[in-house]
Structures are given as C-alpha cells and as structure tokens.
Amino acid sequence: MTDRTPQLIACHECDLLQRDIQLNPGCYASCRRCGAVLYRNATDSVDRTLAYTLAACMVFLGANLFPIFAIEVQGGRSAITLFGAVLSLWEQGMRSVSTLVLITAILIPALELASLTYLLLPLKLGKVPPRYPLFMRTLQCIEPWGMVEVLMLGVLVSLVKLTNNFRVIPGMALWSFAVLTLLLAAAATAFNARDVWAQLDGKRRDLESK
Amino acid sequence: MSAADSPIAAGRGLCSCHVCQLVSRSTGTSRAQHCPRCGARLHLRRPGSVQRCWALVIASYILYVPANMLVMMETGSLINYRKDTIVSGVVHLWRTGSWMIAVIVFVASVAIPLLKLFSLTLLLISVQRKSTWHPQQRTRLFRLVEAVGRWSMLDIYVVTLLAALVQLGSLAIVKAGPAAIAFGAVVVLTMLATMEFDPRLIWDPLQKEEFHD
Numbered sequence: 001m002t003d004r005t006p007q008l009i010a011c012h013e014c015d016l017l018q019r020d021i022q023l024n025p026g027c028y029a030s031c032r033r034c035g036a037v038l039y040r041n042a043t044d045s046v047d048r049t050l051a052y053t054l055a056a057c058m059v060f061l062g063a064n065l066f067p068i069f070a071i072e073v074q075g076g077r078s079a080i081t082l083f084g085a086v087l088s089l090w091e092q093g094m095r096s097v098s099t100l101v102l103i104t105a106i107l108i109p110a111l112e113l114a115s116l117t118y119l120l121l122p123l124k125l126g127k128v129p130p131r132y133p134l135f136m137r138t139l140q141c142i143e144p145w146g147m148v149e150v151l152m153l154g155v156l157v158s159l160v161k162l163t164n165n166f167r168v169i170p171g172m173a174l175w176s177f178a179v180l181t182l183l184l185a186a187a188a189t190a191f192n193a194r195d196v197w198a199q200l201d202g203k204r205r206d207l208e209s210k
Numbered sequence: 211m212s213a214a215d216s217p218i219a220a221g222r223g224l225c226s227c228h229v230c231q232l233v234s235r236s237t238g239t240s241r242a243q244h245c246p247r248c249g250a251r252l253h254l255r256r257p258g259s260v261q262r263c264w265a266l267v268i269a270s271y272i273l274y275v276p277a278n279m280l281v282m283m284e285t286g287s288l289i290n291y292r293k294d295t296i297v298s299g300v301v302h303l304w305r306t307g308s309w310m311i312a313v314i315v316f317v318a319s320v321a322i323p324l325l326k327l328f329s330l331t332l333l334l335i336s337v338q339r340k341s342t343w344h345p346q347q348r349t350r351l352f353r354l355v356e357a358v359g360r361w362s363m364l365d366i367y368v369v370t371l372l373a374a375l376v377q378l379g380s381l382a383i384v385k386a387g388p389a390a391i392a393f394g395a396v397v398v399l400t401m402l403a404t405m406e407f408d409p410r411l412i413w414d415p416l417q418k419e420e421f422h423d
C-alpha cells in the first residue's frame with residue numbers, strides 16, 4: 001500500500017495536518033490550531049480497558065437483574081427493575097419512549113461491552129479477532145448513544161422525588177448502576193482507539209507474513 | 211496564523227478517515243472511495259452536512275413546541291392531582307423545597323436543549339456565510355454542544371422510573387404524558403444534528419481553496 005502515510009494525522013475538527021510524535025505515558029497531543037485532542041498515550045491501554053470491561057460486564061448483569069428500588073405502600077411492596085420499567089411504559093402505550101430507554105440504557109451499553117470484550121480479549125491472548133474493523137466501527141458509531149451515567153442521575157432524581165411521599169428501599173441495582181457508571185467511565189478513559197488499531201493491524205501483518 | 215503555515219489535509223489531497231483517523235490520499239475522482247484500513251466511506255468533508263443538519267435542527271424546533279406545551283407527567287393521589295409540563299414540573303419542585311433537583315432538571319430539560327438548538331443555528335449560519343469570525347470559539351461551542359447533549363435524556367428516565375413504580379391503583383399514580391414522546395424526539399434529533407455537523411467547515415473559510423464532498 002503506497003498511499004499510506006502513517007506519520008501524518010489530520011485534526012478531526014479543523015483538518016490541520018500534523019506530524020505524529022511519540023508521547024510520554026499519560027500525556028495527550030492536542031491540535032496546534034483548534035486545541036482538539038488528537039490522540040493520547042494511555043499506559044497499558046489494552047490491559048486496563050479489558051479489566052474494566054470484564055468487571056463492568058458482571059456489574060451490568062447485576063444492574064439489570066436486581067430491582068433498582070422499592071417503595072412501601074399499605075404494608076405491601078412495589079419494586080422495579082430497569083427492564084420492568086421499560087415494559088411497564090410499553091404497556092402504558094408510550095411505545096416510542098419505552099424503546100428509546102431500552103436502546104440507550106440497556107441494548108447499547110450491552111453491545112458496547114460485548115464489542116470491547118470481543119476485540120480486546122483475543123488481542124490480549126495474541127490473536128486477531130475476525131472482522132475486527134466492523135467491530136471497531138460499531139463501537140465508534142454507538143458510543144454517543146450509551147447513556148448509563150445519565151440514567152444514574154435519573155435514578156437519583158427519582159429517588160429524591162419519591163422520598164417526599166413514600167418510604168423508599170434502595171435495591172441492589174442502585175449500587176450496581178453506581179459502580180457500572182464508574183467502570184464505564186474508567187474503561188472509556190483507558191481505551192485508546194488509535195493504539196488498538198495499530199496493535200490489531202500489526203498483529204494481522206505478522207500473521208500474514210508467516 | 212496565516213494559511214501558509216497551516217497545511218490542511220484536504221488542501222494536500224489527503225483525506226482523514228472519520229472512523230479510524232487514517233490519513234490516505236484522495237483520488238479526486240467521483241467514484242466512491244473507501245478507507246484502506248477500516249473500509250469506511252471516505253469524504254474530504256461530510257457530504258450534505260449543512261443541509262441535513264438544518265433539516266434536523268428545524269424539525270427539533272418544531273417538536274420543541276409540543277414538548278413544552280403538552281403534559282410531561284401526571285401525578286395523582288387521594289388528596290391532590292396535578293398535570294405538569296416540563297417547566298411547571300421544575301417550578302413545582304422549586305416551590306416544594308427540592309432546590310437541588312429543580313436546578314438539575316432545569317439544566318437538563320430546559321437549558322441544554324435550548325443551548326443546543328441556538329448554538330447549532332449560530333454555527334450553521336456562520337458556516338453558510340463563510341464567516342472567519344473566531345473559529346476557535348465556535349469550535350469550542352461545538353465541542354460543548356457535543357459533550358452536554360446526552361444529559362437532556364434525564365427527564366425521560368425519571369418519568370420512566372416513576373411511572374413504572376407508582377402504579378398502585380387508588381392510592382397514587384404517576385403517568386407519562388404525551389410531551390415525553392415529543393421531548394424524546396427532540397433529544398434524539400438534536401443529537402443526530404450534532405453528529406451531522408462537520409466542524410471542519412468552521413475552519414475552511416480561512417483557506418483559499420474550496421473543498422467539496
């Protein structure tokens with residue numbers, strides 16, 4: 001491939017051409033003209049992202065299986081899980097809103113965690129996952145639509161609103177969502193797409209040349 | 211900074227992939243070109259960015275009206291019954307002493323959607339007029355819009371959780387109102403509009419050449 005010019009990087013926000021330089025760990029390079037972050041040098045990016053992702057997968061299960069909170073009414077208890085809330089909204093006829101919540105709070109985070117595991121686990125074991133460009137593209141495309149941290153704030157706001165009128169019992173999923181928010185933020189910070197592309201391409205070239 | 215010491219990728223016939231950031235040579239033909247690394251379609255600039263962004267922004271303005279006029283949430287119990295729009299819900303929270311929550315909901319449901327719509331309108335008009343006015347500040351504004359957009363979903367989640375939990379017959383009910391549908395659509399459309407906008411267009415008027423596609 002003659003048209004590859006890997007030492008160049010074009011700013012995604014202003015298109016300024018710049019030369020790629022080696023960074024110290026933990027540093028990031030920003031565009032000379034507009035200040036956009038071009039790339040980072042996250043230390044042990046793959047290892048750390050994978051660790052956070054695997055932990056997040058387990059917490060994600062907990063967050064979806066257990067009730068978020070329950071309220072006590074007339075001696076009885078009413079508890080909800082996230083999926084239960086989505087289902088209840090569907091039954092009330094708010095189908096579009098219910099679908100929106102299902103996609104942004106459950107499906108996209110699940111797909112994000114699955115794609116990260118699919119890409120990073122084989123890479124860690126020295127293999128190249130088949131069709132990895134597709135998964136890298138998916139990851140980049142769905143990233144803005146996963147909104148676990150917004151959901152977390154929504155849970156807290158609902159909690160405060162409910163305590164005005166009811167006795168509220170926090171559930172397992174409440175804590176799970178709090179931890180999940182932190183783990184996803186940590187994974188996003190540790191993940192370095194540029195680095196993963198380079199490693200995957202390098203591995204593939206090694207395997208092809210053998 | 212003059213145009214001479216700021217080489218632009220498009221000006222050198224180079225194209226940066228929007229998915230993997232690989233810089234490759236643009237063939238300049240009308241034939242569709244794909245990134246050699248990830249296979250994404252390559253464009254010097256996002257095609258139809260301004261037109262599509264305008265369409266989404268205008269649709270959001272239109273839906274913003276029912277989102278604020280219609281009922282967002284109905285709450286009822288034995289003693290009182292009320293229907294709240296987004297704004298009256300915030301006012302009610304403030305009056306009943308939940309100031310923190312009132313401020314959070316106000317920022318997420320009122321301030322952020324308006325900030326997004328006005329900012330995108332400003333950016334679109336400035337790009338269409340090929341303005342060279344403070345490109346750095348306009349890029350910062352775009353970054354801000356991109357970063358805060360998702361937080362508008364807050365009210366949708368709150369309504370979902372409350373409506374599901376408080377379904378207890380005569381004692382108390384919470385129901386989601388039709389404004390939730392319109393407001394959800396506004397959030398999605400403004401997020402799509404932000405993705406459609408190509409911030410490189412802000413900087414292009416600084417160059418002598420013009421870039422298409």
Ligand SMILES: [Zn+2]
Nearest residue numbers: 011014031034
């Ligand atoms: Zn830049």
Ligand SMILES: [Zn+2]
Nearest residue numbers: 227230245248
């Ligand atoms: Zn690419």
